[in-house]
Amino acid sequence: MKRNPNAFLNEEYGELVKKSLDWKLRILETGSTPHSVVDGKEVIMLCSNNYLNLSNHPRLIQAAIDASKKYGAGSGSVRPIAGTMKLHMEVEKRLAKFKGTESSLIYQTGFAANAGLIPQLAAKGDIIISDELNHGSIIDGVRLTKTDRAIYKHRNMVELEKALNNADKKYNRILIITDGVFSMDGDIAPMDKIVKLGSEYGAMTYVDDAHGEGVIGPDGRGIGAHFGIEGQIDVEMGTFSKAYGVVGGLIAGSQDLVNFAYNKSRTWLLSGSHPPAVAAAQLAAIDVLETEPEHVKNLWNNTNYFKKELKSMGFDTGDSETPITPVIVGESSIAKELSNLLFGEGVFALPIVFPMVARDKARIRTMMNAGLKREDLDFALEKFEKLGKKLDII
Amino acid sequence: MQSRIGFIVNPIAGMGGRVGLKGTDGVLKKAVELGAKPLAPKKAQEMLKEFVSNFSKNEGIKWFTCKGDMGSNELQNAGIKDIEIVYETADKNTSAEDTKKACKRFLDLDVDLILFCGGDGTARDIFEIVDNKIPILGIPSGVKMHSGAFGINTSATAKMLHEFVNKNLTIGDVEIMDLDEDLYRKGEWNIRLFGIAKGIVEPTYIQVGKSFYESVSDDEIKDELTEHIIDEIEQNNDYLYIFGPGGTIDYIARKMNVDNTLLGIDAVYKKKLVGKDINEKKILKLLDKYQNAKVILSPIGAQGFILGRGNLQLSPRVIKRIGVDNIIVISTPSKLVHTPVIRVDAGDKTLDKQFADLEYIMVVTGYRFSRVVKIQTNNF
Ligand SMILES: Cc1ncc(COP(=O)(O)O)c(C=O)c1O
Numbered sequence: 001m002k003r004n005p006n007a008f009l010n011e012e013y014g015e016l017v018k019k020s021l022d023w024k025l026r027i028l029e030t031g032s033t034p035h036s037v038v039d040g041k042e043v044i045m046l047c048s049n050n051y052l053n054l055s056n057h058p059r060l061i062q063a064a065i066d067a068s069k070k071y072g073a074g075s076g077s078v079r080p081i082a083g084t085m086k087l088h089m090e091v092e093k094r095l096a097k098f099k100g101t102e103s104s105l106i107y108q109t110g111f112a113a114n115a116g117l118i119p120q121l122a123a124k125g126d127i128i129i130s131d132e133l134n135h136g137s138i139i140d141g142v143r144l145t146k147t148d149r150a151i152y153k154h155r156n157m158v159e160l161e162k163a164l165n166n167a168d169k170k171y172n173r174i175l176i177i178t179d180g181v182f183s184m185d186g187d188i189a190p191m192d193k194i195v196k197l198g199s200e201y202g203a204m205t206y207v208d209d210a211h212g213e214g215v216i217g218p219d220g221r222g223i224g225a226h227f228g229i230e231g232q233i234d235v236e237m238g239t240f241s242k243a244y245g246v247v248g249g250l251i252a253g254s255q256d257l258v259n260f261a262y263n264k265s266r267t268w269l270l271s272g273s274h275p276p277a278v279a280a281a282q283l284a285a286i287d288v289l290e291t292e293p294e295h296v297k298n299l300w301n302n303t304n305y306f307k308k309e310l311k312s313m314g315f316d317t318g319d320s321e322t323p324i325t326p327v328i329v330g331e332s333s334i335a336k337e338l339s340n341l342l343f344g345e346g347v348f349a350l351p352i353v354f355p356m357v358a359r360d361k362a363r364i365r366t367m368m369n370a371g372l373k374r375e376d377l378d379f380a381l382e383k384f385e386k387l388g389k390k391l392d393i394i
Numbered sequence: 395m396q397s398r399i400g401f402i403v404n405p406i407a408g409m410g411g412r413v414g415l416k417g418t419d420g421v422l423k424k425a426v427e428l429g430a431k432p433l434a435p436k437k438a439q440e441m442l443k444e445f446v447s448n449f450s451k452n453e454g455i456k457w458f459t460c461k462g463d464m465g466s467n468e469l470q471n472a473g474i475k476d477i478e479i480v481y482e483t484a485d486k487n488t489s490a491e492d493t494k495k496a497c498k499r500f501l502d503l504d505v506d507l508i509l510f511c512g513g514d515g516t517a518r519d520i521f522e523i524v525d526n527k528i529p530i531l532g533i534p535s536g537v538k539m540h541s542g543a544f545g546i547n548t549s550a551t552a553k554m555l556h557e558f559v560n561k562n563l564t565i566g567d568v569e570i571m572d573l574d575e576d577l578y579r580k581g582e583w584n585i586r587l588f589g590i591a592k593g594i595v596e597p598t599y600i601q602v603g604k605s606f607y608e609s610v611s612d613d614e615i616k617d618e619l620t621e622h623i624i625d626e627i628e629q630n631n632d633y634l635y636i637f638g639p640g641g642t643i644d645y646i647a648r649k650m651n652v653d654n655t656l657l658g659i660d661a662v663y664k665k666k667l668v669g670k671d672i673n674e675k676k677i678l679k680l681l682d683k684y685q686n687a688k689v690i691l692s693p694i695g696a697q698g699f700i701l702g703r704g705n706l707q708l709s710p711r712v713i714k715r716i717g718v719d720n721i722i723v724i725s726t727p728s729k730l731v732h733t734p735v736i737r738v739d740a741g742d743k744t745l746d747k748q749f750a751d752l753e754y755i756m757v758v759t760g761y762r763f764s765r766v767v768k769i770q771t772n773n774f
Contacts, residue, residue, distance in 0.1 A: 132765070136601055150756065151765040159766040162754040355599040355607045359557075 053371030054245030067280030083273035100230030110239030113249035116267030180209035186324030214243025323368035335362035400500035404512030438511035442472035449556035542568035567641035568593030587704030634684035702739025710742030
């Protein structure tokens, strides 16, 4: 029988649709702004990662325009061949300074950083020790290695130490990887303790600070600054696609790390570099963070107000310590229904359901934005209260 | 689609315990004299009421059951209507024979699940008839059940039934364990592993897309564990490997073409069987012959014991000879969901202390993949 090479595409997609597991893409008709128009409806945006609203900042936009005019729309090559512009180098220099590290390297995306670098940091005979809730891009990076892997319970330092203790005798290199800010719960990894354990056991430490970059620490300098341990985390990985308001992955650490990373990361070596507009906007984002502290301040004021009000209404917001505030409602079906009703009322926030989170911990995940006004928050809060009561959550 | 559930209560289960007697088989008369009251009907009703009030809105279940306190009374008292009585006892004093006969009916009727309320003995009686042809789920009638077929309490059991009916749980191995009553009469207390039944377990998920996950079958996980163990054995070519009891280790052995025993202890050297269903004495003899040894264990039963339940052959002398560092614990992730703590009852104070001092143990849950799990010992 002659096989149909494409049949599985439609079959498998059909399965997803049948189980309602396919992504129904929501289309933005505006930019990613605090008030966005999504599928024709004006909504308060509570699910963008544009925490500081920098994607709409005039300085970033202008920098992108100017760089495009001066250097063109694309970079023409991969970084190692002919795709490294002065602009790229400038971003890396400025970023290292901002983060208090010796050096830094820009990847195309955060995903490309994790998937490209992690597989180079450990080989057969080594072990990677991970928090059980690490992001998918870390998991994929780890999957590309031939190392042993061990998992410790979320943020549990006693378990991490046990894993280190066990690994100490058996392996060559040990690598500890954790998210900095966990994207489902908005809680923060105890990085000071992880660094201390790492140095006790001679283990390398790697943090994915995608949701902490531009958010936590003084002026949003990230998790190193948050704990006052700048330069002590061996690999600080992050992204320009969230609070920085642009796109692009990053790592910050020693010069040795950067030299090693750009010679060995296949994602970095074999994929085109950022267009000038992107690099210039990244640079402008760092400028803004260094000179306009009000954005980070607004973000936290909004976050604290929103969290406090949700709690006083009786919502369970879990262990969040950051602008990611989960509203835990219980069963998956309730979370989905609440999200739909909220959208109908003009509030855009997505449900997170089993098995992303425990069966009885389905939630709406809200992400705060520095550009939202107090009346916007009150509008959203009123809807949460009304629908929370309607669905018997509060 | 409508679920077909066989429901049976062992009305006299757990009666001995209340008056300080272990097990009810043969001691019922004495228990009643000492003032024991039937517990199982009450527990069953509690669970059913919980199920009805919390979950069963749209769950069209067809219930097959036994007359009177063996099932229909409890169902009716919980307000359940769609009941068909398929067995009736001849004698008002029910016995293990009634449980078995009712289960034969459930087998004929090809039910999707047998829900039962009773103790470890009840689970064993049911298993003797249904083997692993039908999954079973136990409502615990007493405090501490040994068999893995039980939910941890009535409300957890109600939730499991709900998730099963909604196809959110899958079918996996659960150990049937009971008190060895012959030994017990001689004054020895031994929980033996009686068999591996089908129970309902949490599936293992892997993230495929972003918010969408695929569940991985237990067999796929066991295949991974097999690869891991083969690597392990090949890397330690001069080690004797003692294979503990249970479904996971048995699966691995069979994949390696080792003719292993499901419930017993076996020994493997260079991937070949060198000792089958061996007792303590034979294990010690093998340990004399081979200098280096490791033992592979998997948590068994409702409490997740790796030592002290169902494998007394692995005596304190054996474990001391092998060394605590040479214990490899493996488990499917779904098992760890059910028993998130590894328990040890090594049968010896200094050994128990050694385990207690570890506090945690690495449990292999996939190919070159392990997680940190807490250890609990009986005496510390
Ligand atoms: C924790 C974490 N790491 C990495 C990434 C990937 O970053 P990027 O969007 O730059 O690829 C994300 C984004 O979703 C993330 O949440």
